[in-house]
Amino acid sequence: MSNEHGEQVTFQETRQVEQGDFATAGQIAASFKNTLKKLGVASPVIRRIAIASYEAEINLAIHSWGGTMRLIIYPDRVRLLVDDVGPGIENIDLAMQEGYSTASEEVRMLGFGAGMGMPNMKRCADAFKIESVLGKGTSISMDFNL
Amino acid sequence: MTVAQIIQAMELELLTPQTDVSREITGGCVCDLLSVVMAEGEGGMAWITVQTHLNVIAVASLHDFSCVIVSGGAAVEEETLAKAQEEGIPVLRSPHSSYKLAGQLYGLGIA
Ligand SMILES: Nc1ncnc2c1ncn2[C@@H]1O[C@H](COP(=O)(O)OP(=O)(O)OP(=O)(O)O)[C@@H](O)[C@H]1O
Ligand SMILES: [Mg+2]
Numbered sequence: 001m002s003n004e005h006g007e008q009v010t011f012q013e014t015r016q017v018e019q020g021d022f023a024t025a026g027q028i029a030a031s032f033k034n035t036l037k038k039l040g041v042a043s044p045v046i047r048r049i050a051i052a053s054y055e056a057e058i059n060l061a062i063h064s065w066g067g068t069m070r071l072i073i074y075p076d077r078v079r080l081l082v083d084d085v086g087p088g089i090e091n092i093d094l095a096m097q098e099g100y101s102t103a104s105e106e107v108r109m110l111g112f113g114a115g116m117g118m119p120n121m122k123r124c125a126d127a128f129k130i131e132s133v134l135g136k137g138t139s140i141s142m143d144f145n146l
Numbered sequence: 147m148t149v150a151q152i153i154q155a156m157e158l159e160l161l162t163p164q165t166d167v168s169r170e171i172t173g174g175c176v177c178d179l180l181s182v183v184m185a186e187g188e189g190g191m192a193w194i195t196v197q198t199h200l201n202v203i204a205v206a207s208l209h210d211f212s213c214v215i216v217s218g219g220a221a222v223e224e225e226t227l228a229k230a231q232e233e234g235i236p237v238l239r240s241p242h243s244s245y246k247l248a249g250q251l252y253g254l255g256i257a
Contacts, residue, residue, distance in 0.1 A: 022201065023199065023200050023201070024200060025201065025204065026200075026201060026203075026204025026205065026207075026208065027204070029204070029208055030204065030207060030208060033208065047209075050208045051184050051185070051208070054184060054204070054205070054208055055181060055184065058180075058181075058201075110180075110197065110199055110201065111178050111179055111180040111195075111197045111201070111202075112180060112181070113179075114179035114180070114181045114182050115181075116179070116181035116182055116184070116185055117181045117184075119185075120181055120184055120185050123185075
């Protein structure tokens with residue numbers, strides 16, 4: 001397998017997240033974690049990818065109208081692509097700040113909405129890119145060096 | 147100190163009889179905000195929380211926690227317990243507050 005730049009791809013997996021699916025969210029992160037374990041990736045790297053995947057998965061379920069998460073494993077790095085259709089993010093700098101959250105009272109009661117998900121993702125990844133278009137959706141790309 | 151030992155010492159109720167309680171507890175964490183636990187969790191920790199829904203098990207399992215301790219005697223959803231059995235995460239419960247449980251754990255030498 002190889003990507004559009006002709007780079008060798010060891011493995012890839014794409015999963016769908018539905019809006020409002022937060023009760024079962026964490027399944028994709030768990031499945032990515034298993035995949036990485038089977039491929040023999042070092043556990044500190046698995047831990048960072050699992051945390052970032054979990055936060056991305058929850059955000060898709062809570063804040064977007066649904067989206068996809070794709071795990072691509074290259075010989076030298078792991079890439080996590082998160083794309084959603086949704087309201088988009090008006091002020092990305094604000095969204096990246098610890099403690100900033102627009103989560104509803106309902107999900108806050110369940111322990112979401114600390115405003116730590118995006119900072120967690122950024123801290124875990126070796127490279128982090130985010131693009132968002134209001135009324136269309138948000139795309140996040142994260143790289144983890146192997 | 148193992149999960150089985152704290153169950154005895156702290157008089158905890160084991161809600162997941164099929165899970166392995168022989169694991170060593172390597173630290174503790176008291177928090178009800180999932181993304182804070184996600185940021186600060188480490189393998190082997192005992193996690194004290196009032197949250198009882200499915201996502202608690204997802205977080206505990208991703209971090210490979212040794213157990214979850216539900217404080218305040220909160221009712222735990224059946225599906226949460228089923229998931230915990232499946233993932234092998236012991237869920238324990240106590241009528242005491244998170245504050246008191248953390249103090250007890252610390253007193254037992256889990257720092
Ligand atoms: N995919 C998304 N689509 C639209 N808005 C988003 C998306 N992801 C995040 N946001 C916005 O950015 C804010 C911050 O996100 P972040 O994950 O840091 O915190 P949170 O999800 O509100 O709480 P926590 O992750 O701590 O449970 C959100 O409250 C929301 O307003
Ligand atoms: Mg979030």
